[in-house]
Amino acid sequence: MIVNTNIKIQTHSLCFYYYKQKVLRDISLQLPANKITAITGPSGSGKSTLLMAFNRLWEEIEGCKISGNVFMNLNGQNTNIYAPALPVLELRRKVGMVFQQPNPLPMSISKNIAFPLRLAHISNKNLISDSVEASLRKVSLWEEVKDRLNDDARLLSGGQQQRLCLARALVLSPEVLLLDEPTSSLDPEASAAIEELLLSLKTKCTLVMVSHYQDQIQRIADRHVKVLNGQCSINHRQA
Amino acid sequence: MLRSYSLSEYTFLTAAVFSGMLTAAVFCFLFYFGLPLLQSGQLADLLFSSWSPGKGLYGIYPMLLSSLTLASLSMLISFPVSIGCSFIITALAPIRLRRVLLAMIRVMTGIPTVVYSFAALFFLVPLMRNLIGHGSGMSILTAAPVLALVIAPTMILFFVNSFNKVSPRFTLAAEALGCTKIQKILYVILPQAWPGVINGVLLGFGRAMGDTMVSLMLAGNSTAVPEAVTDSARTLTAHIALVLAFDFDSMEFKSIFVCGLCLYLLTASLMLLFRLSTAYFSKGR
Numbered sequence: 240m241i242v243n244t245n246i247k248i249q250t251h252s253l254c255f256y257y258y259k260q261k262v263l264r265d266i267s268l269q270l271p272a273n274k275i276t277a278i279t280g281p282s283g284s285g286k287s288t289l290l291m292a293f294n295r296l297w298e299e300i301e302g303c304k305i306s307g308n309v310f311m312n313l314n315g316q317n318t319n320i321y322a323p324a325l326p327v328l329e330l331r332r333k334v335g336m337v338f339q340q341p342n343p344l345p346m347s348i349s350k351n352i353a354f355p356l357r358l359a360h361i362s363n364k365n366l367i368s369d370s371v372e373a374s375l376r377k378v379s380l381w382e383e384v385k386d387r388l389n390d391d392a393r394l395l396s397g398g399q400q401q402r403l404c405l406a407r408a409l410v411l412s413p414e415v416l417l418l419d420e421p422t423s424s425l426d427p428e429a430s431a432a433i434e435e436l437l438l439s440l441k442t443k444c445t446l447v448m449v450s451h452y453q454d455q456i457q458r459i460a461d462r463h464v465k466v467l468n469g470q471c472s473i474n475h476r477q478a
Numbered sequence: 479m480l481r482s483y484s485l486s487e488y489t490f491l492t493a494a495v496f497s498g499m500l501t502a503a504v505f506c507f508l509f510y511f512g513l514p515l516l517q518s519g520q521l522a523d524l525l526f527s528s529w530s531p532g533k534g535l536y537g538i539y540p541m542l543l544s545s546l547t548l549a550s551l552s553m554l555i556s557f558p559v560s561i562g563c564s565f566i567i568t569a570l571a572p573i574r575l576r577r578v579l580l581a582m583i584r585v586m587t588g589i590p591t592v593v594y595s596f597a598a599l600f601f602l603v604p605l606m607r608n609l610i611g612h613g614s615g616m617s618i619l620t621a622a623p624v625l626a627l628v629i630a631p632t633m634i635l636f637f638v639n640s641f642n643k644v645s646p647r648f649t650l651a652a653e654a655l656g657c658t659k660i661q662k663i664l665y666v667i668l669p670q671a672w673p674g675v676i677n678g679v680l681l682g683f684g685r686a687m688g689d690t691m692v693s694l695m696l697a698g699n700s701t702a703v704p705e706a707v708t709d710s711a712r713t714l715t716a717h718i719a720l721v722l723a724f725d726f727d728s729m730e731f732k733s734i735f736v737c738g739l740c741l742y743l744l745t746a747s748l749m750l751l752f753r754l755s756t757a758y759f760s761k762g763r
Binding site for chain 2: 294296299301327328329330331332335336338340342343344345346354355357358359404407408411
C-alpha cells in the first residue's frame, strides 16, 4: 500500500448494507488531509452512511453491515479503522462528529463540553475547565455563555447549540471531523459563523462534510464527492 | 352542531364506564360488608391484634406485616435483577440477542404464578428446609425469590420501555463522542429515564402485594407474627383465600372484608402514587 501523508482517509471497495439493501457500492476514495471535502447527493443516496463508516457509528444501528476497508492516517500511522486491534472508542475520540440537528446532551453547557473528557476518565478539574474554555473560544461561543456555563445547554439558540456541539467535538482535539449537514437547521447568519469556523479548523483537522447547498460547497469545500445510487464520483475544485 | 356518536362509540363508552364503575363497585362492596366490623369500634383491634379466632381475636396484623415484608424482600431481590436485565436488553447485549431476551421476558409475563410456585414447591422448599434446619421449608424467605421472579418481567418491560424512549439523538451523540456502553447507560440513559424506573418499581411493588399463589403455596401460612424471614407466614391475599372456606356468617368470614379493604387501599394508593409521579415527571419535561 502506498502511504501518502497528504491522504487522510482511504476507502477500498467499501460496501454498506442496511438489512438486504445495498446502500453503498464499491466505494474507493482518497480524501486529502487538512482539507474540507464536501459530500453531496440526493436524499437517501447514502451520504450520511458514508460519514458513519468513518467513525463506525453505524455499528450502533440495527441491521447495518459493511464490507471493504477504510484506512485512516491516525497518529501519523496508516491505520485500518476496522482492525480488531483498534478500539472503536479510541477511533471516535480521534474522529469527531457533528450532526444535522444540534444535539446537546440534557445537561449544562460546561458539562456538555466536558462530557468527552469525562468519558475519557479525565478528572483533573483545572484541566477540564481550561479545556472547556479553550473549546468554547475556538467556536467563538465563550463570550456569549461564560456567565451561564451551568445553564441547561438546550436553552441556547439553534446556532449556539450547533457551535456548542462543534466545541464538544473539538475538545479531544480530533484529527478528523465529520459533519452531517451542520448548517441545514440554522439561519443564514448562524450558518455563516459555522462556515467560517470550519475554514479556520482546516489547519488542525481534516473535515468531511455532507452538504445540500451548492453555494456552501463553492464557498468552503476543497473537494467535492458526489454520491448517487450508492456510488461516488469526484469533482476536483481549483481553489 | 351537536356531535353525534356512532353506535360503536357508544359501545366503547359503555364498556369503559362499566369497567370504571366495576372498580368502584368492588370498593363499595368491601366497604359495605366490612362496615359492621368497622362500626363496632374494632378497627384498631383488627389492624393491630393477632389472629386467634378461638379467643375471639380476628386481627390481621400478622398478615399485614407478612405482606409488607414479603413484598419488600422480593422487591429487594427483583429490582437489581430487573434493572440489570433491562440494561442488557437495551444496551449491553448484541442486537440480535436483545430481541430474543425481550421475547423471553414477554413470555415470562404470561406464565401463571401457580406454575412458578409449583416448581418451587419441588425444588426450593426442600432446599430451604435443609438450609434453615427446622420447619417445613416454607417461609417468607422461600416465597421471596419466587415472587421476585414473578414481578421481574413487569418491571423489566417497564424499564426497557422507558430506556427506549430516550431519544436516539442523545445516545448517538454520546456514542459519537466515544462512550462505552456502560457510560451511555449511566450518563445518558438513566438520567433521562429514572422517572420510568420509579414508576416500574411502584408497579412491581403493587404486583408483589397483590400476588396470592406464591405466598399461599410457599410462605407456610402460619398466622403467628413472623419474627424472622425464615419463619412461616401468611400474607393478606393468602389469608383471604384460606378464610373463604369458613361459614359465611362467621366472624372469620366477616373479617376478610377488612383484609380486602386494606389490600384495596394499599394497592390503590400505590397506583395513585404511580399516576401522580407519571403526571409530575411528564409535566417537568
